[in-house]
Amino acid sequence: MKPFADLVDRLDLAAHDDDKTALLADYFHRAPDPDRGAAISLLLDEVAFPKLSPAMTRKLGAGRVDPILFAMSQDFVGDLGETTALMWPRRASNRECPRLGEVLEALAGAARADLMEIIEPWLDTMEATERRVFLKLAGRRLGVGISPKMVRRALALLGGVPLSEIEEIWHAQEMPYTRLFDWLEGRGERPRPAAGHGFMAVMRETVSRFSQVKGVDLSRYIVEWKREGARVRISALGGERRLFNLSGDDISEDHPDVLTAFDAEGVFDAVIHGGGGGSQTRVELLDLLVDGSRDRRRSPFEARRGRLDEVLRQLDRRVFSLSEILPVHDAESLARHRADCRARGALGLVLKRRDGRYVAGSNADDWLLLRRDPLEADLVLMYLHHRAGARTSVAAEATFGAWRDGAGGPELVPVAKAKLARAHDPDGALDKWISGHATKRFGPVTEVAPGLVATLAFDVVEPARRRKAGLFLRAPEVVSIAWGSPVDMASWLEVLERCLDQPGMME
């Protein structure tokens, strides 16, 4: 458990993917089997086991520590699991600290009711760091942001092999990945890529900025809308039809109508939407991986797309469609279509290289995603949610409000919660303003007098019946502090309400 705990502890603080990859590779180098395979499964959240709930964690702690000391400690630490881990008074234990492989095996086979009984004696065998990481793991919230791609890059680093060699066989490998490690450390043959239903990962778009994309030779790309909906893989091989989601889970039972209607043979990449409340489920085909029984992933996209056109002709057009090709040939028409995204209900544009192969994961720049421009609104700072122990008001979550007519004149209602970071306060002026304008404190929450306006970017306004404002802003980010901007010039709720069903507004 200790090498894994040290790894997670550092991953948690690593800012760059390259650093995380180096730390992972070092761990793979040092940790034995099957622990390192178990680590991959845990970091990628591949294994299902009953989750240790906050209530159970609290109960574990309550059996061991003075409640007053616990409350004081949690006030300082913040996190319940971390507080429990750090102040856990150990009892003498004649057991050894469990290995990660053992931990995973025991948890995977455990019933929820037995969880605390399994966990408590383990805690006595661990040091603080191990307990902290273990409680996060048991709560299924390791939260260190490891993608399968980082794991594959770390494995390539470990074995000194090209990344593509890992990628080709990755989806045929399973916990505890022993054959993979054997090969990478020179003890065995390279495992073979497998075929069949379960082993094809979807190609992901690389999120790009307009400034990066406008310079590329657009004649080499096909441009399509990025549609809202769930990305799926339709696998129709040898008369058997199945539907998989992005994580590779079989979701065939959720959409039996789609599979019944899908009268074609092969493996397809698609987006599925609708189907709720009696509406017709619609499927937009994006790509073709296997045509009949022929693997087409190495063919150029343009050729695959051409075949897709033919396949579509034999399908029910009420359910199935093909992504529209947009007439984009220069930066100007690209910008025009991007500006059109909201009106067309698209999340953005996808640029696909005409000669690009179908590559699992998001390691290639063959598919570029250009998100639609965010909307912006000027809102008033209302509350700050401090992180316990933080030194400044900045580096907190902040609630922002819009005006509406109240009984006693204009009043603010919260519409968005966004992070404030140091970058918003290069000279400390914001921190100073906040401490000078705090009106009330409720635990970690500070209320400030209405006086500071910030410009927030957000993707869309969504209805929220249970909130005071009746709506909220999705994916809000603080763009800048509008110093000197009068608060009564900030947005009114009714303006935001108007954007609810009209995505094109406010631009």
Add this chain to the structure above:
Amino acid sequence: MAPRAASPETWIQPRRKGLYVIPGDFYIDPTHVVETAIITHGHGDHARPGHRRVVATAETLAIMRVRLGRVAKDGATALRHGERLRIGEVTVWLAPAGHVLGSAQIVLEYRGARVVVSGDYKRRRDPTCAAFEPVPCDVFVTEATFGLPIFQHPDDDGEIGKLLRSLEVFPDRPHVVGAYSLGKAQRMIALLREAGYDRPILLHGSLCPLCALYEDFGVELGELRALDDRAMETLAGEIILAPPSASLGFDGAEAAEPVRVGASGWMRVRKQTKGRGVDLPLVISDHADWNEIFETVEDVGAPEIWVTHGRGDAIIHHAKTLGLRARALSLVGYGEDEA
């Protein structure tokens, strides 16, 4: 102890300028200028300039001389550990506190009662200073920097091992250890040397005078080099010590980004670590942790404890559940070092 011992709270009082001893007319670690000050150790928040007379260990006086220039207007008295000094009606002597070089507990004896003001202290071994010695007393005055049960410092060697391991994982990046210039810096160097690290260690300029002083007092630190204007890429894989607040100008586009290493008791708590922008936290502290505070109270056998700076509430609560008398002195102005 004599049956009619004077109750210590009648003759030692927390005042605006610091902890005042009435029958001796002196202060301990005063935060303002006073006539007579007894100084526990050389950290800036305890050893302030401008007092008329100062009593401390020879090491602390030397540290004050390096940091402040003149120690006292009318004279500094160096006391050896155990050496008695009569000030007014009070007998004063010093015992090692194990916090930094020269750090001392101040033992006060008056009318049959003995009070120990421990200043900042720690209990674990530190190759750069004398180990804490428990002195039996009626009242033990303790700090509470890490006065919560979540603070239980791990062994130093495991933490130093993390730093050495990181140098192997990131051989192209300089490792910048944020360490307070008095005490933590020298202890980090000494611990690295004990772990077998024998490369030169680079120092931010502000750390050099005190490292030299430690060596004058016989603490071996190995080869040290002042950080000059060398191109940052030549610092790949080196250990650099700098004050936590120092900006090192690693902004050059060519240079590898440094790994920022924190070394303090606060590193045990994630939010503290994240708030300080640290990549590699090492829990290495010059203060007693929760368990050590209570072990010490037991070792000195004091039925009563007073808590000075830090987090006193939890200590006082726990002391009472142990059947001890406990009170907070609410002194302000301490705790500015990087713990």
